[in-house]
Amino acid sequence: MDVPSGRKRKFLVVVDKTPECHVALRFATRRAQHTGGHVTLLCVAQPGDFQQWKGVEDIMRDEAHQAAESLLHNAAKTVNELAGLVPELVIEHGRPADCLLALIRRDHDISILVLAAGTGKEGPGPLVSLFIGPGMPLIPVTIVPGSLSDAAIDALA
Numbered sequence: 001m002d003v004p005s006g007r008k009r010k011f012l013v014v015v016d017k018t019p020e021c022h023v024a025l026r027f028a029t030r031r032a033q034h035t036g037g038h039v040t041l042l043c044v045a046q047p048g049d050f051q052q053w054k055g056v057e058d059i060m061r062d063e064a065h066q067a068a069e070s071l072l073h074n075a076a077k078t079v080n081e082l083a084g085l086v087p088e089l090v091i092e093h094g095r096p097a098d099c100l101l102a103l104i105r106r107d108h109d110i111s112i113l114v115l116a117a118g119t120g121k122e123g124p125g126p127l128v129s130l131f132i133g134p135g136m137p138l139i140p141v142t143i144v145p146g147s148l149s150d151a152a153i154d155a156l157a
Contacts (some may be wrong), residue, residue: 030157
């Protein structure tokens with residue numbers, strides 16, 4: 001995928017509470033730093049499925065949004081401390097896979113999705129599985145082993 005002249009490519013990272021998120025974040029940050037790119041951080045707010053009272057549903061949505069903001073700000077701080085970059089922050093509401101695909105379709109400057117594979121017995125993770133299936137991906141995907149150390153990531157990126 002060619003990036004039009006004058007545009008910097010964006011490395012997209014999905015920010016969540018998984019241990020491997022740190023690996024993807026560090027790898028994308030170092031790649032952006034070494035290639036003159038940008039980092040876009042996506043966090044999906046997932047409120048619980050509670051539909052009996054509108055007021056309770058709104059409170060749960062607000063709490064999910066605040067939790068997503070907190071995760072994004074911590075990740076943005078990491079990006080800034082590692083590389084002096086100010087990442088783009090995106091909060092979406094819904095299912096992570098749906099929100100991720102919608103963002104990729106909407107933002108044509110995103111050129112690489114960086115995911116870290118889970119290290120547990122559950123497998124690589126739902127997003128990694130999504131992008132290795134038929135008909136995917138919409139953009140190049142870098143899947144980083146979730147068990148890499150910071151030093152190994154820095155050497156690779």
